[in-house]
Amino acid sequence: MRTDFEASYYTRLDEGKVRCELCxxxxxxxxGKIGICGVRRNQAGRLMLPYYGMISSIAMDPIEKKPLYHFFPGSVIMSVGFVGCPFRCPFCQNYSISIEFASLVSSLSFFEPQELVDRAIALGSMGIAYTYSEPLIHAEFITEAARLARKRGLKNVLVTNGYINPAPAEDILEHMDAANIDLKSFNADFYSSFIRGKIEPVKAFILQAAKKIHVEVTTLLIPGKNDSDEEIRDIAKWVAAIRDDIPLHLTAxxxxxxxxxxxxPPSRVLAAVDIAKKYLRHVYPGNI
Structure with a gap:
């Protein structure tokens, strides 16, 4: 792991403490402690990035797997995973790299940003997708990798929960071309009590990103938690108010x-798609 890479987006406080201002x-x-995300550490009064460039997985994926259905459809993209997450979703599909990743540390591979770009070119990829675990908590690394990738004509894609503050978000989006952003619910209580976050920053990031890059939105439908007809309508109407051509993915x-x-149940996903299609031009079922 890196011990010499200092984070951006933080303020030093009294008594050797620091306040992280990324998310x-x-x-x-x-x-000696780390933030909720698990990857930003206070080391002697400086916020350091011990997992800078530490990659948990690299794979060539169809762009539709992100899922992005309206961004270079039919292409394949090199997908890169990290570790850590600012949320604690009890249903996390990738918990072994996002939450409980301590046992994986020795198997992580280190890449400099330029090495990642070189790998994407060698694989014939159209770009780099920063995905699998939450990429935004590695803002410094992905911003540099994306900057170098764009210089080589590659596209940059985020697959993210969108939990980030506006200033660092602007720095990252400057180098991105597309994003699939999770809108996990349209209920503030779901975010605060179920996944330990807030909904408003996620909505703000979706709005911010939609002004700059191609955006698609995904909601994982959990029975009895966020799949009511009313909530599906609220999500679809809110996304449509940004633009009615933003694709929405409703997944099982x-x-x-x-x-x-x-x-x-697949029938519930398909019924939700029918509801959302009353407001949006592009709605897709997933995981069924």
Whole structure:
């Protein structure tokens, strides 16, 4: 792991503490401790990035797997995973790299940003997708990799939960071409009590991104939690108010991690798609 790479987006406080200002958690981190995301550490009163350039997975994926259906359809893209996440979703599909990744540390591979770009070119990829776990908590790395990738004619794609503050978001979006952003619910209580976050920063990021790059939105439908007709209508109407041609992906949940509720019936996903199509031009079912 890196021990010499200092983070951006933080303020030093008294008693050796630091306040991370990358995401809306605004973690105040004591000496030797890490933030909620698990990858930003206070080291002697400086916020450091011990997982800078540490990659958990690299794979060539269809762009539709992100899912992005209206951005270079039919192409394949090199997808890069990291570790850590600012959320604690009890249904997380990738919890082994996003939350409980301590046992994987020794198997992570280090890449400099330029090495990642070189790998994408060698694989014949049309670009780099920053995905699998939450990429935004690695803002410094992905911004540099994306800047170098664009110089080589590659596209940059985010697959993200959108939990980031506006200033660092602007720095990242400057180098991005597309994003699929999770809108996990349209209920503030769902975000605060179920995944330990806030909905408003996510909505703000979707609005911010939609002004600059191609955006598609995904909602994982969890029975009894966020799949009511009313909530589907609220999501679709809100996205349509930005632009009615933004694609919305409504996907089925399957039991994973700490959540054992039965999976979303395909019929429920298809019914939700029908509701959303009353407001949006492009709505797709997923995971069925």
């Amino acid at each position: 809306p958690h605004f973690c105040v981190i004591a000496e 949940y399957y039991p994973r991690y700490h959540y054992t509720q039965p999976p979303t």
